[in-house]
Amino acid sequence: MEKVILVTGANSGIGLALCERLLYEDSQLQLCLACRNMQRAEAARSALLTSHPDAQIDLLHLDVGSVRSVLHAAHKVKASNVVKMFATAEGLLTQQDRVNKDGLQEVFATNLFGHFVLVRELDSILCQAGQTSRVVWTSSSNARRSAFSLDDVQHRLGTEPYASSKYASDLISLALNRHNNSQGLYSSVICPGLVMTNLTYGILPSFFWTLIMPIMYLIRIFTNTFTLTPHNGAGALHSLFLKKTESLDPRAKYHSLTSGMGSNYTQPRQMDIDDDMSEALYVKLLEMEKSARKRLKEEDDNKQAYKKYLNQTE
Ligand SMILES: NC(=O)C1=CN([C@@H]2O[C@H](COP(=O)(O)OP(=O)(O)OC[C@H]3O[C@@H](n4cnc5c(N)ncnc54)[C@H](OP(=O)(O)O)[C@@H]3O)[C@@H](O)[C@H]2O)C=CC1
Numbered sequence: 001m002e003k004v005i006l007v008t009g010a011n012s013g014i015g016l017a018l019c020e021r022l023l024y025e026d027s028q029l030q031l032c033l034a035c036r037n038m039q040r041a042e043a044a045r046s047a048l049l050t051s052h053p054d055a056q057i058d059l060l061h062l063d064v065g066s067v068r069s070v071l072h073a074a075h076k077v078k079a080s081n082v083v084k085m086f087a088t089a090e091g092l093l094t095q096q097d098r099v100n101k102d103g104l105q106e107v108f109a110t111n112l113f114g115h116f117v118l119v120r121e122l123d124s125i126l127c128q129a130g131q132t133s134r135v136v137w138t139s140s141s142n143a144r145r146s147a148f149s150l151d152d153v154q155h156r157l158g159t160e161p162y163a164s165s166k167y168a169s170d171l172i173s174l175a176l177n178r179h180n181n182s183q184g185l186y187s188s189v190i191c192p193g194l195v196m197t198n199l200t201y202g203i204l205p206s207f208f209w210t211l212i213m214p215i216m217y218l219i220r221i222f223t224n225t226f227t228l229t230p231h232n233g234a235g236a237l238h239s240l241f242l243k244k245t246e247s248l249d250p251r252a253k254y255h256s257l258t259s260g261m262g263s264n265y266t267q268p269r270q271m272d273i274d275d276d277m278s279e280a281l282y283v284k285l286l287e288m289e290k291s292a293r294k295r296l297k298e299e300d301d302n303k304q305a306y307k308k309y310l311n312q313t314e
């Protein structure tokens with residue numbers, strides 16, 4: 001059976017670097033770049049095909065921050081592909097969170113909920129007897145228990161939506177393992193380190209980063225988390241795809257690290273998570289998923305009814 005790897009946020013940064021690394025390893029792999037912006041997705045595909053002309057690269061439109069888009073994308077994947085691996089490499093880092101058109105906090109929806117719904121929607125192809133599949137969440141060193149509350153999983157009330165969403169992804173990975181390992185689906189969490197991408201350029205202007213780049217390379221001699229390049233940042237994602245699923249530790253976060261001289265390695269570190277909290281979050285997300293589906297169905301029914309009414313009155 002062909003291996004299909006679906007990568008979200010694949011048109012830039014760590015997601016694109018993961019695709020490059022995977023193709024360098026095995027140019028026969030079938031990749032599915034799941035992106036919100038199809039123009040950038042097309043540019044990413046062209047860049048990958050330039051270095052790997054024989055690669056099979058499909059594009060899939062996916063705005064992971066929209067439940068409707070997630071369900072639509074999952075429907076397309078189910079119709080055409082057998083996804084065996086799935087990596088999340090998109091993310092929204094902002095302190096000015098807002099409510100999206102699903103009525104959810106945007107950071108929570110983009111960094112966690114959309115992927116949760118996608119995994120659940122694809123479970124018929126991810127969980128198949130006698131086969132293993134995996135999901136890898138791109139988390140962060142910024143994932144902190146103190147930023148997360150079970151009473152406010154979307155972080156409506158706080159000021160650290162990004163840290164909360166990343167901690168929630170650590171918890172949900174543990175829960176997915178508990179619920180799905182017996183059906184062959186394994187979930188892991190990685191941290192890419194500090195990488196220069198559009199996300200970091202969004203924190204401070206790019207000329208500032210250019211100015212301090214020599215300092216960053218100096219700091220790297222003492223701090224192995226300054227991975228700096230997307231290639232290095234994607235190291236942990238890449239190394240997980242090469243590892244046997246059974247050898248993965250569900251309680252570890254796999255960190256991309258870089259030595260002072262720039263060589264890249266991956267190290268597992270235990271996460272500050274517990275089973276009860278991860279189960280409670282899992283249950284809450286299931287409820288939220290149910291109400292999101294119900295709301296979309298009602299919207300569709302109303303549209304249908306309105307169309308019917310228009311047809312009758314014509
Ligand atoms: N860079 C760093 O130092 C660190 C990054 N991370 C994590 O790594 C991951 C990758 O980020 P990075 O590569 O740095 O950032 P980039 O900004 O380079 O990449 C983010 C990608 O996510 C996509 N994206 C954003 N929102 C959505 C959405 N709603 N639906 C679909 N795709 C979307 C972007 O696509 P588009 O072109 O449409 O905007 C883009 O391709 C994130 O989860 C981030 O939190 C974690 C720790 C540190």
Ligand SMILES: CC(C)CCC[C@@H](C)[C@H]1CC[C@H]2C3=C(CC[C@]12C)[C@@]1(C)CCC(=O)C[C@@H]1CC3
Pocket residue numbers: 093139140141142193194200203204212215216
């Ligand atoms: C030499 C100094 C002037 C350098 C200042 C660098 C800071 C702006 C960065 C130091 C640690 C960084 C960091 C992130 C952003 C940039 C720094 C604050 C992240 C928050 C980016 C997104 C993540 O997921 C985690 C990162 C942790 C470290």
